[in-house]
């Protein structure tokens with residue numbers, strides 16, 4: 001079985017990807033410093049797949065500790081690098097923490113890879129690199145624009161660090177995956193997103209409002225130039241997204257390809273905030289308390305993916321209907337209440 005090191009593997013997207021790697025016959029090894037997740041996630045992964053993934057509580061910014069993991073497991077074939085800080089607003093207040101954490105961890109992995117014969121790295125990037133694209137849907141050739149926050153900048157710089165390292169002759173390959181808006185939870189309701197404190201992302205805020213943890217959802221703006229005035233995003237099911245990582249690993253390891261490849265991962269459909277709210281109410285039968293307020297600073301008006309390349313080259317397509325994804329997000333919120341977690 002091919003060993004795949006999954007940094008941030010107990011986090012939201014990481015945990016779903018570990019399950020899909022196991023389903024596909026890989027042996028994932030999780031490394032996570034647990035800054036935004038707990039080791040209980042490893043038990044839950046085991047409950048879903050029947051297989052317990054190896055777990056190491058290690059910070060990838062710690063070069064020695066990370067190297068010890070490479071030594072301990074030997075013959076790691078590839079890495080999926082999720083471990084990163086990801087809150088846009090927070091990154092503006094503590095930029096150095098963001099730059100240190102997100103850049104140093106990647107630099108350490110890239111340093112260790114050739115030494116231990118690790119062949120490739122799949123990197124979690126974001127559609128934030130496109131800013132507000134002139135043309136939507138946005139494809140991979142769309143220009144990268146200056147980031148509007150340190151978080152977004154770390155994604156751009158990490159992409160460049162990978163390209164520069166490979167251009168310098170490092171014997172590795174990479175696939176950069178630019179996620180649109182990942183939402184939902186595993187259909188088993190055993191893993192999902194666990195926001196720290198007040199959620200900043202739309203869907204966790206919706207589910208927490210629906211269950212009564214929050215009083216009402218603020219819809220940030222209805223005066224955008226869109227069909228109903230609210231912002232448009234491309235909401236992609238987290239399990240569909242996880243499956244793309246498995247395909248990326250297979251492609252990177254088993255096919256003759258360019259050394260660096262980029263794929264957009266979304267559904268190809270733009271959904272407005274108000275459509276998402278309505279979709280949630282319809283899918284769950286729960287009425288949502290919401291109010292239109294002013295725009296949120298830094299939001300782009302509309303961005304959704306042209307996924308033609310992922311469809312044709314990676315052989316991946318988002319499959320889960322939005323209503324099912326929203327229902328899974330709701331079932332996960334109910335589960336968190338039932339288990340007294342939130």
Ligand code: UD1
Pocket residue numbers: 086087088126127128152181200201202203205217218219220221231232233273296298299300
């Ligand atoms: C943001 C980042 C993205 C990052 C992602 C992860 C930008 C432009 N994008 O995505 O790079 O990867 O977070 O955290 O900064 N909304 C409400 N009410 C709420 C919350 C959100 O109306 O309480 C609206 C927002 O205005 C937006 C949409 O819902 O139109 C989605 O927001 P959110 O879930 O925060 O994701 P993005 O801002 O798209």
